[in-house]
Amino acid sequence: MGYDPLHDLRSTGALLEGHFILSSGLHSNRYVQCALYLQHPELAERAGRELAYLLKEADPALEPTVVISPALGGLIIGHECGRALGVRAVFAERAEGVMTLRRGFSLARDDRVVVVEDVVTTGKSTGEVVDVVRAAGVEPVALACVVDRRGADAPTMPAALVSLARLDIEVWKPEACPLCAKGVPAEKPGSRAPR
Numbered sequence: 001m002g003y004d005p006l007h008d009l010r011s012t013g014a015l016l017e018g019h020f021i022l023s024s025g026l027h028s029n030r031y032v033q034c035a036l037y038l039q040h041p042e043l044a045e046r047a048g049r050e051l052a053y054l055l056k057e058a059d060p061a062l063e064p065t066v067v068i069s070p071a072l073g074g075l076i077i078g079h080e081c082g083r084a085l086g087v088r089a090v091f092a093e094r095a096e097g098v099m100t101l102r103r104g105f106s107l108a109r110d111d112r113v114v115v116v117e118d119v120v121t122t123g124k125s126t127g128e129v130v131d132v133v134r135a136a137g138v139e140p141v142a143l144a145c146v147v148d149r150r151g152a153d154a155p156t157m158p159a160a161l162v163s164l165a166r167l168d169i170e171v172w173k174p175e176a177c178p179l180c181a182k183g184v185p186a187e188k189p190g191s192r193a194p195r
């Protein structure tokens with residue numbers, strides 16, 4: 001389809017490769033800031049369209065009725081994915097630390113809900129949104145994200161996950177970092193808010 005999400009992630013500075021000191025203090029060989037990709041409306045729209053295509057390809061009987069995303073990171077891609085699927089796009093947000101539906105958003109028991117995120121790392125925020133969906137009495141029918149960077153030790157997801165890009169990102173404690181051992185200079189990329 002002539003679509004190369006990795007190229008777009010790199011060219012927008014959303015995917016950096018090198019030697020990074022993360023906000024957690026861990027070192028890594030790659031750094032992802034999806035907002036730098038999604039800040040371009042034409043790229044965000046395309047990403048939403050491609051995710052919608054992959055979702056329907058993975059399950060032609062999906063027939064979603066609503067997309068839900070975690071604020072803030074999932075907002076833009078959730079909205080674009082909802083646009084491409086022709087369904088509502090709502091978002092969950094934290095209230096006193098707990099992911100919840102606010103602003104009058106609601107899910108019906110017969111809704112077919114797709115959870116959409118920008119980046120899935122541990123699956124933690126995905127799990128929190130799935131809990132929001134289940135609290136409404138519904139089981140999500142699919143999960144989608146722009147970048148799937150789960151490690152081998154990530155927990156099993158509650159539904160099939162489709163992604164535009166699957167990235168292996170290695171993370172080390174500073175004392176175990178092979179890039180430090182080789183003397184490669186490390187950089188601290190723009191602060192990433194904890195998720």
Ligand code: ZN
Pocket residue numbers: 019027028174177178179180181186
């Ligand atoms: Zn290092």
